[in-house]
Amino acid sequence: MNETVIKVENLYKEYRLGIIGHGTLCRDLQSWWAKLRGREDPNALITSQGEIKKKNLKDHILALDNVSFQINKNDLLGIIGSNGAGKSTLLKILSEITFPTRGEIKIKGRIASILEVGTGFHSDLTGRENIYLKGTILGMRKKEIDRKINDIIAFAEIEKFIDTPAKRYSSGMYVRLAFSVAAHLDAEILLIDEVLAVGDNNFQKKCLKKMEELTREERTIIFVSHNMNTISSLCNKGIYLKDGEVQMISTPSECIKKYINEGKNSDRPDNYIFSGPLISKIHFNEICINSREGVKNPVIRPEEDIKITLQGECLEDIEDFKFSLSIFKDDIKVLTMQDVKEPQKLIKGSFLSEFVLGKYLFRPGVYTITVEGNGRDKKAWISGKDIESFTIAEEYCQQFKRENQGIINIPDCGKRRYI
Structure with a gap:
């Protein structure tokens, strides 16, 4: 056992806000007299039964x-x-x-x-x-x-x-x-x-x-x-x-x-937070991980492929443009991908960019996603830091043995031959 x-x-831990004491001599005397007589403090936030006095909420805080x-x-x-x-x-x-x-x-x-x-x-x-x-x-x-x-x-x-x-x-x-x-x-x-x-x-x-x-x-x-x-x-x-x-x-x-x-639901209730000169021209409607729409920080099993989808609207043509998607762990950039090999025009209308990663690539833990977009003009950019996250489940598998303990794990990438 x-x-x-x-x-x-x-x-419970209660703190008074502002100056030390109640702010008035009358209330200080009330508290002192109640304590002297073994009674409940009339100016306390919490009663002896653990109930909260609503009238005192402005002057006190429950840490x-x-x-x-x-x-x-x-x-x-x-x-x-x-x-x-x-x-x-x-x-x-x-x-x-x-x-x-x-x-x-x-x-x-x-x-x-x-x-x-x-x-x-x-x-x-x-x-x-x-x-x-x-x-x-x-x-x-x-x-x-x-x-x-x-x-x-x-x-x-x-x-x-x-x-x-x-x-x-x-x-x-x-x-x-x-x-x-x-x-x-x-x-x-x-x-x-x-x-x-x-x-x-x-x-x-x-x-x-x-x-x-x-x-x-x-x-x-x-x-x-x-x-x-x-x-x-x-x-x-x-x-x-x-x-x-x-x-x-x-x-x-x-x-x-x-x-x-x-945290994500409170920080970004409706829209993804991006910055840059192009925020008025590019709007993101959905950033989806493994087709799990609306699911924040999905848990992905090691044997699953990872598919990240960016879906949005472009309000006008942008020349020589490409999206980059970076994955971070503990503020360390693990890798970066682009949606096109060479920059090309982002055409006005709806767009869909997909990024696919193989199974067993990431070790267990929490990963965050940053999305950036750049056009021909250096001033034409858009960026969203830590806009999404996902968790690789802590499940043992053959690919996670001790010899594979880097930031990422690339299985079956080596070959042996005899000469």
């Missing part, structure tokens, strides 16, 4: 709204959501940096956290002194920290600066030391906010590998990130937060799918 290490029930979930030992939980969804607030409450307005949290085990850059460090202490400080806070003895300090410093790769005051560290050095300390000291639960985005690419990979190792050592990790591919490949459980509410608790791939679909 899986052991529950974190259980959150009916969690977390009735959040409930539980995490088992060894789980690697990924939390996703747009900015302001409540992800960082949730981690701060779990870290006891701030306290909830209402709700109950049960935690079994010691917690180490990496939140905002510099959080948990004393700027006047050296890196070495901060390591001992963090270990002491976790309840470790000096001898225990002594045994691990060399590994911590080596992992952080800041040996040269370890006896320098932390206030002289760059943001990247802060993150390196913070992660190394949290990962090597004896904490059963590790909370990581988006600070890893500050580090360089090689150190990020090193951290992700270390996180995988920690889960095998029976540690529990909660990881907040905007990198969907990292969440998908690293985590075994996902939570999607929106406006402080839990929208989904499921597998990472399902949470990512719902997040991307809702």
Whole structure:
């Protein structure tokens, strides 16, 4: 039976907007008198029964709204959501940096956290002194920290600066030391906010590998990130937060799918967003992936071919024109295709451009599509970035074996002959 290490029930976090306090002496006295008598605050947004007072909505905001979930030992939980969804607030409450307005949290085990850059460090202490400080806070003895300090410093790769005051560290050095300390000291639960985005690419990979190792050592990790591919490949459980509410608790791939679909539907309710001088002459009616009209971020199985169709209207002839379609993964351009070999006239009227890619080409993950069009005149162009996306399902197949782990996988492209 899986052991529950974190259980959150009916969690609310309320913040007042504007100035500190209620803004009037009368309301401050009302709140003080109610608290003194053990009564409910008449100016609070949430009642003791968890109901929201509509009249106070203008003065307050719910950063977390009735959040409930539980995490088992060894789980690697990924939390996703747009900015302001409540992800960082949730981690701060779990870290006891701030306290909830209402709700109950049960935690079994010691917690180490990496939140905002510099959080948990004393700027006047050296890196070495901060390591001992963090270990002491976790309840470790000096001898225990002594045994691990060399590994911590080596992992952080800041040996040269370890006896320098932390206030002289760059943001990247802060993150390196913070992660190394949290990962090597004896904490059963590790909370990581988006600070890893500050580090360089090689150190990020090193951290992700270390996180995988920690889960095998029976540690529990909660990881907040905007990198969907990292969440998908690293985590075994996902939570999607929106406006402080839990929208989904499921597998990472399902949470990512719902997040991307809702984001696209809200950002572009009717039309695709393009820029450039030709937006008044070229209108796109439908950008379809594998004939799934209206389906945002379709999930494609590895054995399926991928057919991307651009359908629209051209309001006047455009000389020497061609469409280019680029596919990205994690902001890295994977490939680019054109609808014609040589530029040719785009004739006034309806047009249909098709791009076909073979099966087993892409490895599992989320991919985005950017469309561009260029005419003879350098000023004649149109561009739409990240206008669509698709997900390659995480299904094992022979073509995805270890020897085929590039950004793309091209099966059966080699030949052998004997001479």
